[in-house]
Amino acid sequence: MxxxxxxxxxxxxxxxxxxxxxxxxxxxxxxxxxxxxxxxxxxxxxxxxxxxxxxxxxxxxxxxxxxxxxxxxxxxxxxxxxxxxxxxxxxxxxxxxxxxxxxxxxxxxxxxxxxxxxxDDIFDLPQFSDPGWHVHHGGQLHIRAHYLNVAENLVDPAHVSFVHPTTLGNSASENVPVHVSTSGDVLRAWRWIRDAPPIGFFQKFGGFSGNVDRWHYYDLHMPSTAVIDFGSIATEEACPEEERDRGVRIFALHFVTPVTEDYTIDHWMHLRNTAQGDDAASDQMDAMFRVAFDEDKQVLEAIHAEEQRPQKRKPIRIAIDKAPNVYRKRIRDLIEAERTEDLGAPEGPAYVMHD
Amino acid sequence: MxxxxxxxxxxxxxxxxxxxxxxxxxxxxxxxxxxxxxxxxxxxxxxxxxxxxxxxxxxxxxxxxxxxxxxxxxxxxxxxxxxxxxxxxxxxxxxxxxxxxxxxxxxxxxxxxxxxxxxDDIFDLPQFSDPGWHVHHGGQLHIRAHYLNVAENLVDPAHVSFVHPTTLGNSASENVPVHVSTSGDVLRAWRWIRDAPPIGFFQKFGGFSGNVDRWHYYDLHMPSTAVIDFGSIATEEACPEEERDRGVRIFALHFVTPVTEDYTIDHWMHLRNTAQGDDAASDQMDAMFRVAFDEDKQVLEAIHAEEQRPQKRKPIRIAIDKAPNVYRKRIRDLIEAERTEDLGAPEGPAYVMHD
Amino acid sequence: MxxxxxxxxxxxxxxxxxxxxxxxxxxxxxxxxxxxxxxxxxxxxxxxxxxxxxxxxxxxxxxxxxxxxxxxxxxxxxxxxxxxxxxxxxxxxxxxxxxxxxxxxxxxxxxxxxxxxxxDDIFDLPQFSDPGWHVHHGGQLHIRAHYLNVAENLVDPAHVSFVHPTTLGNSASENVPVHVSTSGDVLRAWRWIRDAPPIGFFQKFGGFSGNVDRWHYYDLHMPSTAVIDFGSIATEEACPEEERDRGVRIFALHFVTPVTEDYTIDHWMHLRNTAQGDDAASDQMDAMFRVAFDEDKQVLEAIHAEEQRPQKRKPIRIAIDKAPNVYRKRIRDLIEAERTEDLGAPEGPAYVMHD
Known part of the structure; x- marks a missing residue:
C-alpha cells in the first residue's frame, strides 16, 4: 500500500x-x-x-x-x-x-x-483570490499508472526537453542543472534557462521573438499537489528571480489523485497574469497542454507496464533524480508515520461532519 | 468450492x-x-x-x-x-x-x-402434466455472479419492492413481514399482501382495477431450483390461502445452474392457469419478465464484483434475511456432507448408463 | 521456465x-x-x-x-x-x-x-544456396500457445490425417506407422505412404492423377527449428528413399520462436524443386499452407487454454507419441543443462559484439 x-x-x-x-x-x-x-x-x-x-x-x-x-x-x-x-x-x-x-x-x-x-490544511494559493490573475480550470487526465510516478514527473524538470520538445521544453535546457530545496511540506525543484530561444508555449503566448530568460519552479506539496510556476521574460530585461511577475507568468496546477495502485487522475488547471478574460487564449493553452500531458501519459503508462514485469537488476539513479529521490523519501516517511501510532501529531481543530 | x-x-x-x-x-x-x-x-x-x-x-x-x-x-x-x-x-x-x-x-x-x-429425484410439478395449466418455456439469463447469490435472490421476497417497483412489486409490500418454513429439501418464504393495488404484472394480465390480495410463495428446492407461486385475486373474494387456484396464478420456475464460481445461467419458464394457448400473452409475459430479470442481473453482477474486492468489515444480516440465512446454512451442510464420507446416504436405485 | x-x-x-x-x-x-x-x-x-x-x-x-x-x-x-x-x-x-x-x-x-x-551453430540447409531449388519466404503465424506444443506438433506426423484432411493429409495414412530416430541435435520422425491417392497438395502441385508414393520426414533441430521434407512420386516409379529428388519435393521450414510462456511465433517458408521462379505457384502454396497452419493454430490454442485449467488426472501417452516423447526429454535435458554449470560445454569460437 x-x-x-x-x-x-x-x-x-x-x-x-x-x-x-x-x-x-x-x-x-x-x-x-x-x-x-x-x-x-x-x-x-x-x-x-x-x-x-x-x-x-x-x-x-x-x-x-x-x-x-x-x-x-x-x-x-x-x-x-x-x-x-x-x-x-x-x-x-x-x-x-x-x-x-x-x-x-x-x-x-x-x-x-x-x-x-x-x-486549514487544504492547498491554497493567494492568486486564487487576486483579481490580477486569471483562473482557468483545465481538464482531467486519466493515466494507467501509479500516482507516485505521476507526481514525481511533476517535480522532474529534466524530462521536459525529451518528452515535450515542441511544447514545454527545447534542447536549450538539456544540460542546465536543477536546484532542489524543501520548505515544510513543499519540495521545490527549479532552474532558470537564461538567454535562450523561447519554447513553443511562449512563442505562442508571450509574443517573444528574441531570446528570453525562462524559469521553471516545480513545487510539490505533499502528498501529490504540484504547482509549476513557469514563465519567460525578454533577456534584456535582466529580471531577478523575485520579480517574476514582470514576465509572462503561469501557475500550472496538477492535483494528482490516486485511484488505485494502477490508475491515477490528474486534475489540471492554471492561473496566469496575461490574457485575462480571454477564453480563446485559455482554449489554446488547454490544447497545447493536452498535447504535452498526453506525451507524459504515454511515458508514464509504458513505465507502469514495465514495472509490473520481472526486474533483473536494480534501477539506477542519476544526478537529475535529486528532487524525485527526496520526494520518494518523504512519501516513505509519511506512510511509515501512518502505519505507526504518532503520538506527536499536531492537535489541530477536529473535523466535524455537518449533520 | x-x-x-x-x-x-x-x-x-x-x-x-x-x-x-x-x-x-x-x-x-x-x-x-x-x-x-x-x-x-x-x-x-x-x-x-x-x-x-x-x-x-x-x-x-x-x-x-x-x-x-x-x-x-x-x-x-x-x-x-x-x-x-x-x-x-x-x-x-x-x-x-x-x-x-x-x-x-x-x-x-x-x-x-x-x-x-x-x-426419481429430479424436480417435478404436477401441473406440468395438467391440461388446466399452460406451460411456457421462457429463456435463459446469463449472469456474471455466483449461483448462490442468484438462488438466494429467488427466496428473498424483500427485494421485490426495491428492485422491481414497476413490474413484480410495488411499495405496498415494503414492510409486510415474510414467513419462512422448511419441508424436506424445500425452503419456503411467503407472504400475502392484502387489499392493495395490483402490481404492474397483474394490472396487465389479471385485468384488476380495484384492490387485490396478492401472494408470493418462494419455494427453493435444494440446491438451486426455485418455484415462485404468485398470483392475485380481488380483495372482495376473501380468498383463503389454500384456494389460490381461484385467482390468477403463476408458477415461475428458475433453474439456476452454476457454470463457474463467477458465472451462472438461470433457465426460466412459467406455468399459468390463465390465457391458455395464448402465445401473445406468453410473449408479453416474457417481455415483462425480461425487464425484471435484467434488474436482478444488474444488482447481482454489481454485488459479485464488490464481493471480489477487499472487505473491511463483516457484512450485516437483518430481519428480512431469514430465508437466505436458512438457505446458506443448508448449502453449507450439503457441501460438508459431500466432503465427508456419508455412510448414511439413502440407498436409492443406482443409475446405469444406457449403453 | x-x-x-x-x-x-x-x-x-x-x-x-x-x-x-x-x-x-x-x-x-x-x-x-x-x-x-x-x-x-x-x-x-x-x-x-x-x-x-x-x-x-x-x-x-x-x-x-x-x-x-x-x-x-x-x-x-x-x-x-x-x-x-x-x-x-x-x-x-x-x-x-x-x-x-x-x-x-x-x-x-x-x-x-x-x-x-x-x-556456426545457426541452422543451415545446403539447398539454400543451390540454384536448383526455389526459396520462398512464407509468413509468420502468431499462436497463443506454448512453443513446445507448437514444435512438438511439427514432429508429429500422426495429427496430419485428422487436422489437415483436405490439404496435407488424407485417411490413407491414418494407420501407417511412424519411424523415429535421432542424430546429433536432430530428431527425425518419418514414414512413407505407398501406393495411395495423392493428398490435396500434390493433386494441385504435382499434377498426379494416379496413385503415388508419398513421404514425410519431420526433422526437428533442437530446440525448435523444424524441417519437413515431404513429397510424392508416381507409384510406378518405385522410388527408393534416397532418391526423393526424382519426385516433387518440398522442404517446409518452421522457425518456432517462443515469445512468452503463452505466445509463440512460427516463421514459415519453403524450398522446392518444382515450379521455380513461379510466383503464382508460391502464392497458391502459401494459401494452402495458411489453411493448414490455421487448422494447427485452432488446435494448439484450444489445447493451451485447456492446459491452464485444473487437471483431474494425468494425460495419457500412446504409440504415436514416440517422437514427441523423445523431443520433450531432449528439451528437459537441455533445460537441466542450462540450470547447472556445464564444465564440459564445447569450446567453440567466442562471439564478439562488433562494436
Whole structure:
C-alpha cells in the first residue's frame, strides 16, 4: 500500500457534483458522492453493509441514499435511518462518511481518520483570490499508472526537453542543472534557462521573438499537489528571480489523485497574469497542454507496464533524480508515520461532519 | 468450492440438443453434449485424455466422438474405442460420462457420482402434466455472479419492492413481514399482501382495477431450483390461502445452474392457469419478465464484483434475511456432507448408463 | 521456465528490420531492434536502466538509442554514452546486447550467454544456396500457445490425417506407422505412404492423377527449428528413399520462436524443386499452407487454454507419441543443462559484439 490516507485529495471540479449519485474511487476506496440540498458535497462509502450493493446503484430520497436491493437507507453522515422489515436500527448499520470541502471551484476529500481532517490544511494559493490573475480550470487526465510516478514527473524538470520538445521544453535546457530545496511540506525543484530561444508555449503566448530568460519552479506539496510556476521574460530585461511577475507568468496546477495502485487522475488547471478574460487564449493553452500531458501519459503508462514485469537488476539513479529521490523519501516517511501510532501529531481543530 | 456435485442441474431446454457437438460448462466441469441416434442426450467430459483437446472440437462418427487432433474415439459411455496407430485400447483411455435425463422439455444432468444419480429425484410439478395449466418455456439469463447469490435472490421476497417497483412489486409490500418454513429439501418464504393495488404484472394480465390480495410463495428446492407461486385475486373474494387456484396464478420456475464460481445461467419458464394457448400473452409475459430479470442481473453482477474486492468489515444480516440465512446454512451442510464420507446416504436405485 | 536460452532463434525475416526502432519479445525478454548504418541488425534490452521506459519509445541518434524520458543514450553494444545533467557515465548504466546474425534473408538472435554464441551453430540447409531449388519466404503465424506444443506438433506426423484432411493429409495414412530416430541435435520422425491417392497438395502441385508414393520426414533441430521434407512420386516409379529428388519435393521450414510462456511465433517458408521462379505457384502454396497452419493454430490454442485449467488426472501417452516423447526429454535435458554449470560445454569460437 502506497497511499497516504491522512491527506486532502481533489475529487473533482465543483461543477462535477450535483443531485445525481456519482461513483468515484480514491486511494482504492469506492465512494458515492452527491450534492445535498444545502449545497454541501457528501461522500459516503459506496457499499451497503448488508449485501454489498454499491449505494450509487440506489437512489436519493431527499438527502438520504436508499440501497437499490433491500431499501436500507443512509443519511449524509452515513448513519442508517431505515431498515425495511424491522424497526430497530443496529449501530453497525452504517457506511463510512468522508470529510469534503468545496473551495475555489474544487472539491477536496479527506481519505483518512475524520478527526484529523483540518480544512486549514487544504492547498491554497493567494492568486486564487487576486483579481490580477486569471483562473482557468483545465481538464482531467486519466493515466494507467501509479500516482507516485505521476507526481514525481511533476517535480522532474529534466524530462521536459525529451518528452515535450515542441511544447514545454527545447534542447536549450538539456544540460542546465536543477536546484532542489524543501520548505515544510513543499519540495521545490527549479532552474532558470537564461538567454535562450523561447519554447513553443511562449512563442505562442508571450509574443517573444528574441531570446528570453525562462524559469521553471516545480513545487510539490505533499502528498501529490504540484504547482509549476513557469514563465519567460525578454533577456534584456535582466529580471531577478523575485520579480517574476514582470514576465509572462503561469501557475500550472496538477492535483494528482490516486485511484488505485494502477490508475491515477490528474486534475489540471492554471492561473496566469496575461490574457485575462480571454477564453480563446485559455482554449489554446488547454490544447497545447493536452498535447504535452498526453506525451507524459504515454511515458508514464509504458513505465507502469514495465514495472509490473520481472526486474533483473536494480534501477539506477542519476544526478537529475535529486528532487524525485527526496520526494520518494518523504512519501516513505509519511506512510511509515501512518502505519505507526504518532503520538506527536499536531492537535489541530477536529473535523466535524455537518449533520 | 461451493458447488453441490450430487445434484441434478438443468443443462438446457430439450430443443437445444441435437446432432452437433455442443460444449457446455457446469460446476466448473466442461462438457461436450449431443443427442445420440436413439434420442438420448449424451454428456461427456470435454477433454481428450491424450493431449487435452476439447472433444467438442472433434467430430461425431455415428454415436462416437472422434478427437480432432489424433483421432482417438470415444463412445457415448466415454469408453475409448479407437486409438489410431495401435490396436490395444488401454483402460485409462476414457472420458467421464454424466447421467442425463430429458423430461418435460428440460434436459437434466447429474454432476456427481454416477452411482448416486436417481432420476426419481429430479424436480417435478404436477401441473406440468395438467391440461388446466399452460406451460411456457421462457429463456435463459446469463449472469456474471455466483449461483448462490442468484438462488438466494429467488427466496428473498424483500427485494421485490426495491428492485422491481414497476413490474413484480410495488411499495405496498415494503414492510409486510415474510414467513419462512422448511419441508424436506424445500425452503419456503411467503407472504400475502392484502387489499392493495395490483402490481404492474397483474394490472396487465389479471385485468384488476380495484384492490387485490396478492401472494408470493418462494419455494427453493435444494440446491438451486426455485418455484415462485404468485398470483392475485380481488380483495372482495376473501380468498383463503389454500384456494389460490381461484385467482390468477403463476408458477415461475428458475433453474439456476452454476457454470463457474463467477458465472451462472438461470433457465426460466412459467406455468399459468390463465390465457391458455395464448402465445401473445406468453410473449408479453416474457417481455415483462425480461425487464425484471435484467434488474436482478444488474444488482447481482454489481454485488459479485464488490464481493471480489477487499472487505473491511463483516457484512450485516437483518430481519428480512431469514430465508437466505436458512438457505446458506443448508448449502453449507450439503457441501460438508459431500466432503465427508456419508455412510448414511439413502440407498436409492443406482443409475446405469444406457449403453 | 521452459526456455532454452543458449540457442539461436529467428527474430524475423531480414526485410523486417530497418532504421526504425522496433520492439520484439523473445523468451520473455523484450528487445528493441534496428538496423545500424553499417547494415548490421542490433538487438538491445528494451528497458532503460534508469526509469524503465522501453527504449523503443525513444529515438535513434545515429547508431545510438536515446531514451524518451530523460535522454540517457546507449550505443549498439548497450553501453551508456550520455547521461544528461552529469558528465560521469557509471558502469552500471548499460542495457544488455544480444548477438544477431543475418543469413539467407533470416535474422537470428542468441538469447543466452553472449560468450557461448557461435554463428556456426545457426541452422543451415545446403539447398539454400543451390540454384536448383526455389526459396520462398512464407509468413509468420502468431499462436497463443506454448512453443513446445507448437514444435512438438511439427514432429508429429500422426495429427496430419485428422487436422489437415483436405490439404496435407488424407485417411490413407491414418494407420501407417511412424519411424523415429535421432542424430546429433536432430530428431527425425518419418514414414512413407505407398501406393495411395495423392493428398490435396500434390493433386494441385504435382499434377498426379494416379496413385503415388508419398513421404514425410519431420526433422526437428533442437530446440525448435523444424524441417519437413515431404513429397510424392508416381507409384510406378518405385522410388527408393534416397532418391526423393526424382519426385516433387518440398522442404517446409518452421522457425518456432517462443515469445512468452503463452505466445509463440512460427516463421514459415519453403524450398522446392518444382515450379521455380513461379510466383503464382508460391502464392497458391502459401494459401494452402495458411489453411493448414490455421487448422494447427485452432488446435494448439484450444489445447493451451485447456492446459491452464485444473487437471483431474494425468494425460495419457500412446504409440504415436514416440517422437514427441523423445523431443520433450531432449528439451528437459537441455533445460537441466542450462540450470547447472556445464564444465564440459564445447569450446567453440567466442562471439564478439562488433562494436
Amino acid at each position: 502506497s497511499f497516504i490516507r491522512n491527506a486532502w485529495y481533489v475529487a473533482g471540479w465543483s461543477s462535477a457534483f450535483g443531485e445525481a449519485l456519482s461513483p468515484l474511487e480514491i486511494t482504492g476506496q469506492r465512494l458515492v458522492m452527491f450534492r445535498a440540498s444545502d449545497g454541501r458535497v457528501i461522500a459516503l462509502e459506496d457499499r451497503c453493509p448488508h449485501r454489498l450493493l454499491p449505494l450509487s446503484k440506489g437512489k436519493r430520497i431527499g438527502d438520504t441514499v436508499q440501497c437499490g436491493y433491500h431499501g436500507m437507507t443512509f443519511d449524509s453522515a452515513g448513519k442508517c435511518v431505515r431498515v425495511p422489515g424491522q424497526t430497530n436500527l443496529p449501530s453497525s448499520a452504517y457506511v463510512d462518511a468522508f470529510p469534503v470541502e468545496d473551495r475555489h471551484g474544487i472539491v477536496w476529500i479527506w481519505m483518512g481518520e475524520p478527526e484529523r481532517a483540518n480544512p | 461451493s458447488f453441490i456435485r450430487n445434484a441434478w442441474y438443468v443443462a438446457g431446454w430439450s430443443s437445444a440438443f441435437g446432432e452437433a457437438l455442443s460444449p457446455l460448462e457446469i460446476t466448473g466441469q466442461r462438457l461436450v453434449m449431443f443427442r445420440a441416434s436413439d434420442g438420448r442426450v449424451i454428456a461427456l467430459e470435454d477433454r481428450c485424455p491424450h493431449r487435452l483437446l476439447p472433444l467438442s472440437k472433434g467430430k461425431r462418427i455415428g454415436d462416437t466422438v472422434q478427437c480432432g487432433y489424433h483421432g482417438m474415439t470415444f463412445d457415448s459411455a466415454g469408453k475409448c474405442v479407437r486409438v489410431p496407430g495401435q490396436t490395444n485400447l488401454p483402460s485409462s483411455a476414457y472420458v467421464d460420462a454424466f447421467p442425463v435425463e430429458d423430461r418435460h422439455g428440460i434436459v437434466w444432468i447429474w454432476m456427481g457420482e454416477p452411482e448416486r444419480a436417481n432420476p | 521452459s526456455f532454452i536460452r543458449n540457442a539461436w532463434y529467428v527474430a524475423g525475416w531480414s526485410s523486417a528490420f530497418g532504421e526504425a526502432l522496433s520492439p520484439l519479445e523473445i523468451t520473455g525478454q523484450r528487445l528493441v531492434m534496428f538496423r545500424a548504418s553499417d547494415g548490421r541488425v542490433i538487438a538491445l534490452e528494451d528497458r532503460c536502466p534508469h526509469r524503465l521506459l522501453p527504449l523503443s519509445k525513444g529515438k535513434r541518434i545515429g547508431d545510438t538509442v536515446q531514451c524518451g524520458y530523460h535522454g540517457m543514450t546507449f550505443d549498439s553494444a548497450g553501453k551508456c554514452v550520455r547521461v544528461p545533467g552529469q558528465t560521469n557515465l557509471p558502469s552500471s548504466a548499460y542495457v544488455d546486447a544480444f548477438p544477431v546474425e543475418d543469413r539467407h534473408g533470416i535474422v537470428w538472435i542468441w538469447m543466452g550467454e553472449p560468450e557461448r554464441a557461435n554463428p
